[in-house]
Amino acid sequence: MIIGRWIQQFDQWLNRLTTGVSFHGGVHPAQHKLISTHQPIQTPPLADKLIISLTQHVGPASIPLVEVGQRVLGGELIARCAPPLGVPLHASTSGVIVDIGDYPTSHPSGLPGPCIVLQPDGLHELKVFQPKDRPNSVQSLKAILLHAGIIGMGGAGFPSFRKIANKAGQIHTLIVNAAECEPYITCDDMLMRERPHEIIEGALITAHALGATKVIIGIEDNKPEAALAMRQYRPMPESDTHIQVEVTVVPTIYPMGSANQLITQLTGNEIPSDAHSTDLGLVMFNVATLAAVYRAVIIGKPVMSRVVTVTGFAIDKPCNVEVPIGTPFEHLVNWAGLQTPHAPWLMGGPMMGTPIHHPQTPVIKTSNCILVNLPEPESETLPCIRCGACMDACPINLLPQQLYWHAKAEALDKLEALHLKDCIECGCCAYVCPSQIPLVQYYRHAKVAVKKDKAEKDAQQRAKQRHEAQLARKEQEAREKAERLAAKRAAMMAAEQAENTANEAPKELT
Numbered sequence: 001m002i003i004g005r006w007i008q009q010f011d012q013w014l015n016r017l018t019t020g021v022s023f024h025g026g027v028h029p030a031q032h033k034l035i036s037t038h039q040p041i042q043t044p045p046l047a048d049k050l051i052i053s054l055t056q057h058v059g060p061a062s063i064p065l066v067e068v069g070q071r072v073l074g075g076e077l078i079a080r081c082a083p084p085l086g087v088p089l090h091a092s093t094s095g096v097i098v099d100i101g102d103y104p105t106s107h108p109s110g111l112p113g114p115c116i117v118l119q120p121d122g123l124h125e126l127k128v129f130q131p132k133d134r135p136n137s138v139q140s141l142k143a144i145l146l147h148a149g150i151i152g153m154g155g156a157g158f159p160s161f162r163k164i165a166n167k168a169g170q171i172h173t174l175i176v177n178a179a180e181c182e183p184y185i186t187c188d189d190m191l192m193r194e195r196p197h198e199i200i201e202g203a204l205i206t207a208h209a210l211g212a213t214k215v216i217i218g219i220e221d222n223k224p225e226a227a228l229a230m231r232q233y234r235p236m237p238e239s240d241t242h243i244q245v246e247v248t249v250v251p252t253i254y255p256m257g258s259a260n261q262l263i264t265q266l267t268g269n270e271i272p273s274d275a276h277s278t279d280l281g282l283v284m285f286n287v288a289t290l291a292a293v294y295r296a297v298i299i300g301k302p303v304m305s306r307v308v309t310v311t312g313f314a315i316d317k318p319c320n321v322e323v324p325i326g327t328p329f330e331h332l333v334n335w336a337g338l339q340t341p342h343a344p345w346l347m348g349g350p351m352m353g354t355p356i357h358h359p360q361t362p363v364i365k366t367s368n369c370i371l372v373n374l375p376e377p378e379s380e381t382l383p384c385i386r387c388g389a390c391m392d393a394c395p396i397n398l399l400p401q402q403l404y405w406h407a408k409a410e411a412l413d414k415l416e417a418l419h420l421k422d423c424i425e426c427g428c429c430a431y432v433c434p435s436q437i438p439l440v441q442y443y444r445h446a447k448v449a450v451k452k453d454k455a456e457k458d459a460q461q462r463a464k465q466r467h468e469a470q471l472a473r474k475e476q477e478a479r480e481k482a483e484r485l486a487a488k489r490a491a492m493m494a495a496e497q498a499e500n501t502a503n504e505a506p507k508e509l510t
């Protein structure tokens, strides 16, 4: 065990020395980022209908507050949050609510989900926004994050107000995830080039409220323009000048943008499997999330739009667009020009993206990219040759080949012992596998099976505990009944004896 750890540490040290990368594994897929960065962020015309999903975030669906036929203004609250993990939703522009029902969503299952459909009137009438004072406490920051409907816009979708510690001073460093390591995606890159003030001010507002003293912005070295723009920005006079802001350029390697990998790269800290970054006084936000914080505080505006990369070799003019939440992907793809009608669509990048089954699937707060590439010829899956390439590529230091065997055999206990739950589904193992085994698909199914098995075991355990409690209660009742009977019998006997004694006494006297 100890020798294994030493070998691992030596391996990491060697890796850092030769590549500058602090974590194990990783891969270098072709970037294809330049195709979408030739022009500034564009604003396409409004779509005819905006399909605003009620399940854009991790947690329960938001609850509609509007009715069909109701007119709403841009930024108006249209759905409230369902506790404990929900967030509210706001109208992306002015218009009329034309339906509330199930529509296509980007959920991996491809199943439709609940949505509010807004028909824009093109007037862009906005609810009057009230800028807020810069929050001075964790609680006031949390309230702003919640009311503005801010979630992790880098893809995680976790409500931001739930991500931060409850007390000031628990976080000393805010890490800005600006790595954007997935191939093709450039929305964060363009946001940093064009709006560094939104990101850095958003970071300073967040860090100040948390009581953090440092902001570290991690940018991959394939985005020199973004790094320059971020370095050249000078904070507003009302910003907290005591917070140190550091822009750190990190090597381009996938998955540098994964939270724990970027933290290891920037701070040298490894987050243990059963801990959170907040345990080490660190919290991480994506650049788009911090820009949303800036808009919520400085303009008072909730999340109504986002920047999306529309790209791929089946798109005529790959670019970045800022669009209202709810815009159907089809609208964007048609606007950017679709060359190949039957090309598959992905939301996200080629490594971790979700297949889009319906062209009307709408942009949600976490949609960073719509990728449309020419269909690839079906590749034949071959047996595992035990080459170990997957193990070398895994950034979490797992044993992907063994996970694969056990996932195939549905050996759930072994999968747990091999830390399947720590797999971040980055796809590095499948990317390097010469046998073209869709390893991640096996892990996803296995995770579902492990979860189901655990739920069943928990249910069995609860049933067993209930049964044992029932038995214990019955035994107790029987014991108490027996005790009551015995007491009653004893009382009767005592009474009988007393009566006998009383009857006998006068005889003796007479």
Ligand code: SF4
Pocket: 383, 384, 385, 386, 387, 388, 389, 390, 391, 400, 401, 404, 429, 432, 433, 434, 435, 436, 437
């Ligand atoms: S990379 Fe593929 S073939 Fe090689 S050990 Fe892993 S699963 Fe087997």
Ligand code: SF4
Pocket: 393, 394, 395, 396, 397, 398, 399, 400, 403, 422, 423, 424, 425, 426, 427, 428, 429, 430, 439, 440, 443
């Ligand atoms: S998908 Fe999981 S097992 Fe494969 S490389 Fe990524 S973390 Fe490792």
